[in-house]
Amino acid sequence: MRTRDRRDEIVRLAMTSGLTSVEELAATFDVTASTIRRDLARLTEEGRVARTYGGAMALLAHPEPSLRQRTHEAFAAKRAMARWAAAQVSSGETILLDAGTSVGALAHELRDVPRLTVATTGLTALERLAGSETVHVECLGGTLRHLSQGFVGPLAEAALERLTFDRVFLGADGVTAENGICEADLQQTRLKELMMGRADRVYVLAHSEKLGRRPFNSWARLPSQWVLVTDEAAEPAALAPFEARGVEIVVARADGSRVE
Incomplete structure (x- = not known):
């Protein structure tokens, strides 16, 4: 899965579950925890997710996904x-x-x-x-x-x-x-x-x-x-x-x- 597609899917998962851990995401996408942390850092910069203590993350007030x-x-x-x-x-x-x-x-x-x-x-x-x-x-x-x-x-x-x-x-x-x-x-x-x-x-x-x-x-x-x-x-x-x-x-x- 391409990086962009994985990050889009992380946002989608956050919208349905509300809170997702780094470990769960790493297992889901078969990548390292470091890769997921980089994804979360970028998604946080873009305002699409919020990081929480312990490496979990929650969606920021259901931001609207783009058409892409x-x-x-x-x-x-x-x-x-x-x-x-x-x-x-x-x-x-x-x-x-x-x-x-x-x-x-x-x-x-x-x-x-x-x-x-x-x-x-x-x-x-x-x-x-x-x-x-x-x-x-x-x-x-x-x-x-x-x-x-x-x-x-x-x-x-x-x-x-x-x-x-x-x-x-x-x-x-x-x-x-x-x-x-x-x-x-x-x-x-x-x-x-x-x-x-x-x-x-x-x-x-x-x-x-x-x-x-x-x-x-x-x-x-x-x-x-x-x-x-x-x-x-x-x-x-x-x-x-x-x-x-x-x-x-x-x-x-x-x-x-x-x-x-």
Whole structure:
């Protein structure tokens, strides 16, 4: 494993366990304790973790991972969700895509849909669709959030007021049945709520590790009718709160088919 990938994984482990020892990390990655200490020193300098007494470390208030860090996380799950979601889109529709890697994977699957119009707030989706000769692309613009590689702010919000959509596909840092979509920034949650209000059908792409997760304190409320799209690793206990609220749940297989 490359040094950068190992450090990204250390941050991910810290987010799930909260406290991880040098010895545990050294055993996990099959490297020396000195190597882990150097990793922790660099991650501390970058503000991504905090060192604690005895060589353990804890995550600093759940710092938001960058898009680059998230690119290779749950890759198979994101592809499965994207394949199912792409199959819901028909030629001639106008759809709205969020920023993020899960929705970026969906954009990749949509490249050959004829007479499709896609509006997006995300650079990832724009990159995936830039070479398509069949998809008409609209960028909503606004202020670029460098961590998420997505546009937010009043210009993006104003652009939404002039458009309606057949479907909107959203990503999430976490999603709960009670509070909705969890994000790192209030501008993101406000924009997501506005996006949901402009579409006939609302889909949230959230792989199993994001279900019930609340890493931040900003929330986007979900409408009464929406579709949760997740992957086969989702546990029944994690899905139960959504089922209790009448949410339509789609568990996508690797080939993009739906688990019945």
